Amino acid sequence: MAHQHAHADAHQEHAHHGHGPHGHEPAARAGSWRTAAQATLHCLTGCAIGEVLGMVLGTAFGLHNGATVVLSVALAFVFGYALTMRGVLKAGLDLPSALKVALAADTVSIVVMEIVDNAVMVGVPGAMDAGLGSALFWLALAFSLVVAFVLTVPVNRWLIARGKGHAVVHAYHGGHQDHGH
Template sequence: MAHDEHHDPATTAHHADPSGPAAATWGVAVAATLHCLTGCAIGEVLGMVVGTMAGLHNAATVALSIVLAFVFGYGLTMRGVLRAGVGVRAALKVALTADTVSIAVMELLDNAVVVAVPGAMDAGLSSVLFWGALAFSLLVAFLLTTPVNRWMISRGRGHAVVHHYHGSH
């Protein structure tokens, strides 16, 4: 191990600070994933509702949902970082670093589930099938993204970078 790596808390557990790899508990991973899920769910639901109401093709509805999930996901993270006094450009960099993998995994999973449920995308906004498939897709995304977030946090990546700015997430 190089001398610099030996003193880098992100690379060694025995030197880890409380916001680094040692904080990679399931509770921290769940909190990070719930934070991500909040932004993703807002964007996902809004995209599905707007796309369905506008009569967009299913692919366009999914694309809109994905874009909005990233916008809202990054926006929620930036909000907390901006409150800590960080400038907009730096806050955007923190959000991109903290959330990109988590949001991407979550969006891949929840959209795959919604598309895989027969008739869900075409069921309409008044259908239990539409809302049930959407809720189920978000649950699946949460359950399968939580271990990804725990793994990333244990390596000082993903949502771990946000701890420096606001320790509640």
């Protein structure tokens, strides 16, 4: 009987965090948008570090636009995965397991983010050739990151609702990762 009571309490706690068993509860829907935004922001942090570093290095070394984009995308994946791995390594996972979690949690999100981000950068006339001292370069880069965030949140919400994406990371934080409580 005590086991059933503990299970019910755990279920209520689980639902309280916006992760109901089927995701149909109104609180779960509101929570899932919040969770998706937090997951996207986490992913954006790593992507932005890599993206900005790649754009800066590519521009500083005078690489052509294609090479700069490839460098930015590669560094975005490195930093995006590294941030997730840092968190799950702290939770006690070994390196191979942490890498698997990072790949499962962030790959789709980073791919979407990088496609959008780089499409915007390449699409803004003159932004890639503007140089590091140009306001156009920095404004286009900031704008591209904002657009990438806005378009990636629904993707992450869809993934999390299906137990994929950043939902995988929550399993290694005991389901009690900071949700703004």
